[in-house]
Amino acid sequence: xxxxIVDAFTGRPFAGNPAGVLILDAxxxxxxxxxxxxxxxxxxxxxxxxAHPLPEGGGADWALRWFTPAAEVAxxxxxxxxxxxxxxxxxxxxxxxxxxxxxGVLIATAHDDGSVTLDFxxxxxxxVEVPPGLxxxxxxxxxxxxxxxxxxxxxxxxxxxxxxxxxxxPDLNSLARHSERGIIATAxxxxxxxxxxxxxxxxxxxxxxxxxxxxxxxxxxxAPFWSERLGxxxxxxxxASSRSGRVRTGLRGDRxxxxxxxxxxxxxxxxx
Numbered sequence: 001x002x003x004x005i006v007d008a009f010t011g012r013p014f015a016g017n018p019a020g021v022l023i024l025d026a027x028x029x030x031x032x033x034x035x036x037x038x039x040x041x042x043x044x045x046x047x048x049x050x051a052h053p054l055p056e057g058g059g060a061d062w063a064l065r066w067f068t069p070a071a072e073v074a075x076x077x078x079x080x081x082x083x084x085x086x087x088x089x090x091x092x093x094x095x096x097x098x099x100x101x102x103x104g105v106l107i108a109t110a111h112d113d114g115s116v117t118l119d120f121x122x123x124x125x126x127x128v129e130v131p132p133g134l135x136x137x138x139x140x141x142x143x144x145x146x147x148x149x150x151x152x153x154x155x156x157x158x159x160x161x162x163x164x165x166x167x168x169x170p171d172l173n174s175l176a177r178h179s180e181r182g183i184i185a186t187a188x189x190x191x192x193x194x195x196x197x198x199x200x201x202x203x204x205x206x207x208x209x210x211x212x213x214x215x216x217x218x219x220x221x222x223a224p225f226w227s228e229r230l231g232x233x234x235x236x237x238x239x240a241s242s243r244s245g246r247v248r249t250g251l252r253g254d255r256x257x258x259x260x261x262x263x264x265x266x267x268x269x270x271x272x
Contacts, residue, residue: 003270005045006082009214009245009260011114016245016262017214019079020048021086022270028052030065033072039270040067046204046212049079051087051099060100061093070208073181075103075151077118077216077247077258084108084116085262103151118258122251123221124149125156137174138185140164148221153180154202156221162190162199166240176205184218186225189238196238196246198226214245220256223249 003022010016020043030036030050040048047066054060064083066076080099087093088110096109107119126147135141138157146156155178159165165187175183182204189196200222202215212218219237227233233251238244250257 005266008078024052
């Protein structure tokens with residue numbers, strides 16, 4: 001079985017967010033959950049995607065699941081982009097691909113310039129009071145906090161400025177108590193002349209990821225949050241992790257478009 005490592009939301013190797021991608025045969029359904037968890041732990045990236053084709057004539061073309069080294073997740077943007085990139089670059093799929101997932105049908109469209117656009121549900125944002133102890137765990141004082149709903153499962157935390165987001169060094173054990181999956185920390189871009197509108201960092205200790213390099217699913221919450229404040233539906237977010245990556249967002253009501261590039265960096269044979 002072929003396995004690939006794809007760097008997503010970047011146009012160059014060794015940046016963005018790496019994902020494992022396994023394309024299963026048409027004759028296969030998903031393997032045993034325990035086996036997929038073992039593979040994801042062996043790959044040891046934020047997520048590993050498993051996909052298999054579905055019969056023609058249904059509501060989706062492929063079934064898709066994602067596993068972190070510790071758990072299965074309900075939604076993952078970068079591993080979906082990585083899977084769509086593999087299907088397009090290997091000639092397995094042409095045009096829009098409909099993925100059946102735990103978050104409903106997600107559509108990925110590969111473009112001639114090498115980018116991929118994901119059509120994801122927009123996260124419903126609910127303002128909440130700043131939880132006691134969050135500022136101490138994060139190491140910064142929140143301006144606002146929002147629940148992002150069941151698909152994303154994060155607490156979105158607005159901070160005072162880009163410098164504060166970039167300088168975070170949170171207490172991850174304490175941070176884990178404040179949301180189902182983790183924390184999205186964000187602020188407005190410091191320099192309007194930059195090629196991004198807002199910055200973010202994402203910490204997901206509850207699913208075994210201290211800091212996620214670039215998080216597509218988080219941008220389904222960041223897009224409506226910043227679109228309302230900036231008065232524009234099309235924005236670009238910079239996730240300011242050590243690997244860094246950009247996500248172009250397009251708010252379309254209850255759907256959010258996420259566009260980025262991907263690069264396959266490793267391809268090999270899974271023998272286990």
